[in-house]
């Protein structure tokens with residue numbers, strides 16, 4: 001066994017609440033989102049986890065979630081690396097549109113394919129595969145080596161940038177990834193083997209609260 005990788009999706013954002021496609025747009029957390037980040041942090045504290053380093057995107061909802069989690073686990077000054085490689089999938093022309101309006105315009109099935117499929121990009125945006133093509137090299141070069149050295153690493157990021165990681169870590173097929181929607185503020189704790197495969201996975205909380 002080597003180190004520990006903790007992934008957490010940001011808490012509910014203003015645009016999750018308003019049901020808008022967000023992507024690289026930069027809304028704040030809602031009150032509920034702040035609470036979710038606190039609950040996620042408390043679950044990590046209760047599990048006795050402390051971190052050697054943290055990573056986040058350059059979007060406020062993930063940075064703020066990380067700050068709240070680190071405050072809650074008592075590590076407010078932990079070294080943190082921000083990188084846009086961890087940003088949410090770029091939703092292209094859908095960014096800022098209401099998800100129900102999009103369903104009316106393009107149909108339920110097409111919108112679901114844009115939101116959850118592996119390789120169909122939304123117009124002008126990134127597919128999950130495109131997102132993985134920037135998340136994975138970053139994971140391989142910056143995050144994984146630290147875990148393999150035995151460190152405990154925290155990553156606060158986004159629904160789809162984290163789905164691209166979880167898909168590979170959990171060895172999910174293209175069909176399985178269609179159904180996966182990560183809950184906000186719920187930490188996923190992975191212990192990795194020395195060959196980078198997953199030794200164990202524990203989800204610290206209720207996965208039903210996805211936005």
Ligand SMILES: O=C(O)[C@@H](CO)OP(=O)(O)O
Pocket residue numbers: 016020021022023024088091115159160211
């Ligand atoms: O709008 C977004 O950027 C994402 C995450 O909230 O939405 P979806 O669930 O459609 O991938």
